[in-house]
Amino acid sequence: MNGGGGRRRYSSEQLLFDVPANAGAGRWAPQQRGGVRRGDGEIFVSVEPATPARLHGGDAVAGDSPGQRQQLSPGLLDLHAFDTELIPDFQVPGMYDGAQKFGCGGGLDDSDISFGANKQMSKSTIFPQNNYLTAFPENAKAPVAKIKVVVRKRPLNKKEISKKEEDIIDIEQRSNSLTVHETKLKVDLTEYVEKHEFVFDAVLDEDVSNDEVYRETVEPVVPAIFNRTKATCFAYGQTGSGKTYTMRPLPLKASQDILRLMHHTYRNQGFQLFVSFFEIYGGKLFDLLNDRSKLCMREDGKQKVCIVGLQEYRVSDVETIKELIEKGSATRSTGTTGANEESSRSHAILQLAIKRRVDGNDSKPPRPVGKLSFIDLAGSERGADTTDNDKQTRIEGAEINKSLLALKECIRALDNDQTHIPFRGSKLTEVLRDSFIGDSRTVMISCISPSSGSCEHTLNTLRYADRVKSLSKGGNAKKDVPSTAPLRESSPSPLPSVVPSFSGSELMNDITERSDFGWPKQQQYVKEQPTPTFADRMPKVKEGVEFNSLNGVYFKEKRSKGGMAPSIAEVPDIMYQQKRQPARKAKDSALDNTMRNSIAYPIRRAEPDEEDEHLNDLLQEEEDLVTAHRKQVEETLDILREELNILGEADQPGNQLDDYIARLSSILSQKAAGIVDLQSRLEQFQRRLNENNVLLYAQCP
Numbered sequence: 154m155n156g157g158g159g160r161r162r163y164s165s166e167q168l169l170f171d172v173p174a175n176a177g178a179g180r181w182a183p184q185q186r187g188g189v190r191r192g193d194g195e196i197f198v199s200v201e202p203a204t205p206a207r208l209h210g211g212d213a214v215a216g217d218s219p220g221q222r223q224q225l226s227p228g229l230l231d232l233h234a235f236d237t238e239l240i241p242d243f244q245v246p247g248m249y250d251g252a253q254k255f256g257c258g259g260g261l262d263d264s265d266i267s268f269g270a271n272k273q274m275s276k277s278t279i280f281p282q283n284n285y286l287t288a289f290p291e292n293a294k295a296p297v298a299k300i301k302v303v304v305r306k307r308p309l310n311k312k313e314i315s316k317k318e319e320d321i322i323d324i325e326q327r328s329n330s331l332t333v334h335e336t337k338l339k340v341d342l343t344e345y346v347e348k349h350e351f352v353f354d355a356v357l358d359e360d361v362s363n364d365e366v367y368r369e370t371v372e373p374v375v376p377a378i379f380n381r382t383k384a385t386c387f388a389y390g391q392t393g394s395g396k397t398y399t400m401r402p403l404p405l406k407a408s409q410d411i412l413r414l415m416h417h418t419y420r421n422q423g424f425q426l427f428v429s430f431f432e433i434y435g436g437k438l439f440d441l442l443n444d445r446s447k448l449c450m451r452e453d454g455k456q457k458v459c460i461v462g463l464q465e466y467r468v469s470d471v472e473t474i475k476e477l478i479e480k481g482s483a484t485r486s487t488g489t490t491g492a493n494e495e496s497s498r499s500h501a502i503l504q505l506a507i508k509r510r511v512d513g514n515d516s517k518p519p520r521p522v523g524k525l526s527f528i529d530l531a532g533s534e535r536g537a538d539t540t541d542n543d544k545q546t547r548i549e550g551a552e553i554n555k556s557l558l559a560l561k562e563c564i565r566a567l568d569n570d571q572t573h574i575p576f577r578g579s580k581l582t583e584v585l586r587d588s589f590i591g592d593s594r595t596v597m598i599s600c601i602s603p604s605s606g607s608c609e610h611t612l613n614t615l616r617y618a619d620r621v622k623s624l625s626k627g628g629n630a631k632k633d634v635p636s637t638a639p640l641r642e643s644s645p646s647p648l649p650s651v652v653p654s655f656s657g658s659e660l661m662n663d664i665t666e667r668s669d670f671g672w673p674k675q676q677q678y679v680k681e682q683p684t685p686t687f688a689d690r691m692p693k694v695k696e697g698v699e700f701n702s703l704n705g706v707y708f709k710e711k712r713s714k715g716g717m718a719p720s721i722a723e724v725p726d727i728m729y730q731q732k733r734q735p736a737r738k739a740k741d742s743a744l745d746n747t748m749r750n751s752i753a754y755p756i757r758r759a760e761p762d763e764e765d766e767h768l769n770d771l772l773q774e775e776e777d778l779v780t781a782h783r784k785q786v787e788e789t790l791d792i793l794r795e796e797l798n799i800l801g802e803a804d805q806p807g808n809q810l811d812d813y814i815a816r817l818s819s820i821l822s823q824k825a826a827g828i829v830d831l832q833s834r835l836e837q838f839q840r841r842l843n844e845n846n847v848l849l850y851a852q853c854p
C-alpha cells in the first residue's frame with residue numbers, strides 16, 4: 154500500500170489548506186481521549202477535552218455582539234419559521250464557551266485565502282453581504298431539490314496549453330447546458346467532430362469563482378441541516394479535473410453559515426457543531442484528524458453505522474475548523490500512478506454534524522440533528538486502473554470503481570424513494586448510509602477538464618452525472634432545458650425495467666440463514682451438554698489425530714513440549730456442539746445435507762485460557778469471512794444490476810460503444826477483484842484453521 158506515499162501538493166489557490174503533513178500534530182494530538190459511548194445507535198466520542206486549544210482561547214468576537222447582529226438579515230431570522238424541533242430556550246452557564254469566541258474566522262472569498270491566526274477580519278468580511286441567505290432570504294425557505302447535479306469546468310492548465318491541447322467544452326452564457334466537441338476519425342481516417350450536448354441543474358464555466366460555486370451548491374442546503382436533513386456534497390471527476398480545488402473551500406464556507414445560524418437564528422437552542430474528517434483508502438478507513446489511525450466501521454442493533462474511534466471535534470469558530478481541515482488535508486494520503494503523480498486514490502470525507510444537547514444536560518451525549526458531508530472522491534478514471542500498475546493498484550482501482558458505481562446506484566435509489574438502497578455496495582456508501590435514509594439532499598459537482606486530451610474521461614464524467622440526474626424520478630434533465638438550448642444528441646431513454654425484481658436484502662436474509670453455521674460462540678459455553686446429535690457422523694480416528702469432537706469436528710493432536718497430548722479420554726471437559734435452533738428445525742435436514750463441510754469449536758467447562766483466546770480469534774475470523782462473503786454476494790447483485798443496465802442501454806438506438814466497453818471492462822475488473830479478495834480471505838482462514846489444529850471433517854451424506 155502506498156498510503157504513506159507522497160503528499161498532495163496544492164497550487165497557490167489552495168494554499169489556504171497547504172500545510173506540512175505533520176503541522177500541529179503534537180498540538181492536535183488529543184490530550185485526553187474521550188470515552189466511546191454508544192447512544193441511540195451512534196458512537197459518541199467525547200472529544201471536548203481534546204478539542205484544540207484554540208477553541209478555548211483567541212481574540213474572538215462575542216457571538217451575539219451588536220456588530221454581528223447588525224449583519225443579520227430578516228432572512229436569517231425568518232429561518233425560525235423552519236419546522237424545527239424547538240426546545241424551550243435555556244441558558245446553561247458556560248454552554249457557549251466556544252460560541253463566545255465565534256467570529257474570529259473570516260471572510261472566505263477566493264481572494265482572501267490567508268487565515269493568519271491573528272488576522273482581524275472586518276465585519277463585512279466576516280459576514281459577506283453577498284451571502285445567499287442574506288441576499289436571498291426567500292431562498293432560505295425555498296424547497297431544495299433532493300438531488301442537484303452541477304458541472305464545473307476548469308481552465309486549461311499550463312501543461313495542456315504547452316501541448317497545444319484545445320478547449321473542447323462550450324458553455325453558453327447563463328445556460329445550464331454545455332457541449333463537448335469530440336474529434337473522431339472516420340473509417341477513411343478523415344477527422345470529424347461529434348457534438349455531445351448535456352443539460353444539468355447548473356453549469357459553471359471556468360471563470361466562476363469558488364464563492365459562486367458555494368452559492369450554487371451548498372449554501373441552499375445549509376439551513377436544512379438544522380431540521381434533521383442529511384446533506385451530502387461530492388465532487389466527481391477524473392484526476393486533475395479540479396475536485397479538490399472545488400471542494401476545499403466549501404466546508405469552511407458552510408461552517409461559517411452554520412455557526413452564524415447557530416449563534417443567531419438558533420441561539421440558545423442547544424445546537425452544537427462537530428467536525429470529523431476521515432478517508433477511505435483501499436477500502437479501509439483512516440482518521441485524518443488523528444494521525445491516520447485506522448478506524449473500524451460497525452453497524453449497531455438498529456442498523457446505524459458507527460465509525461468506531463473516529464474523533465469528532467466540537468467547534469465553535471471558523472478558525473478552528475480551518476485548522477482542522479488543514480490538518481486533515483495534509484494527512485490525506487495520495488498514491489502515485491503512471492498517469493498522474495499527484496492523483497488522489499482515496500475518498501476524503503469531511504463531516505459537519507449538528508447535534509443538540511439533551512435536556513440542557515452536558516453529561517448526556519448530544520443528539521444528532523443533521524449532517525453535512527463533503528466528499529472529495531478519488532479520481533474517477535482510477536476504476537479503470539487494471540493493467541499498467543501492480544496488483545495493489547489494481548485492487549485499489551477496483552475498489553474505487555466499485556464505490557463510484559455504488560454511489561451512483563444509491564443516489565438513484567434515493568431519488569426514486571426505493572426501499573432497498575444498495576448502500577452495502579461499497580465502503581463509501583456503507584459509511585454514508587445514514588445520509589441515504591430519511592430526509593436527505595445530495596449535491597454532485599462534476600468536475601471536468603476542458604482539454605481535448607481528456608475528452609474521453611470528460612464524456613465519462615458527464616455521462617455519470619447525466620445518469621445520476623436523468624434516471625432519477627425527479628431528475629428529468631430535459632425539463633430544465635431552455636427553449637433555445639438543443640437537447641443532447643444521444644439522451645439516454647429511461648432504462649427498461651431489466652433490473653431483477655428480487656430484493657437484495659431479501660436474498661441476503663436467506664443467505665444469512667444458510668450461512669449461519671450455527672457454531673457455538675464462546676459466550677454460549679454451557680456447563681452440561683446434551684447428548685450430541687451428530688454421533689452418527691463420527692469419523693474414524695486418523696493416525697496422529699485425536700478425535701475430540703462428537704459432531705464431526707476434530708482437532709489435530711496437540712503435542713505439548715513435554716510429551717503426548719492427552720487422549721480424548723483424558724480431556725473429557727472439552728465437548729463440542731453444533732448449535733441447533735428450534736426455529737430452524739425444519740430447515741435443518743436440508744441444511745445438514747448442504748453443509749458437507751462443517752467445523753465446530755470446543756465448548757469448555759473450564760475457565761477460558763490461552764486456547765480460548767485463539768478460539769475467540771478464530772471465531773472472529775470466521776465471522777469476518779462470512780461477513781465478507783455476504784458482502785461479496787450483495788456486491789455481485791449490484792454488479793448484476795449494473796450489467797443488466799448497460800445491456801439495456803446497449804440495446805438502445807444511438808448507444809455509445811466506447812461507453813459500453815469502458816463500463817463492461819470496469820465491471821469485469823470489479824468482479825475479478827471481489828473474487829480475488831474473497832479467495833485470499835478464505836485461504837487465510839484455512840491457513841489459520843490449520844495452524845490452530847482445527848480440521849474440517851467432510852461430513853458423509
Ligand SMILES: Nc1ncnc2c1ncn2[C@@H]1O[C@H](COP(=O)(O)OP(=O)(O)OP(=O)(O)O)[C@@H](O)[C@H]1O
Nearest residue numbers: 164307391392393394395396397398495496497532
Ligand atoms: N476552476 C479552477 N480554476 C483554476 N485552477 C483550477 C481549477 N480547478 C482546478 N484547478 C487547478 O488544477 C489542478 C488540479 O486540480 P485538483 O487537484 O483540484 O484536481 P483533482 O480532481 O482533485 O485531482 P485528484 O483526483 O488527483 O485529486 C490544481 O493545480 C488546481 O489548482
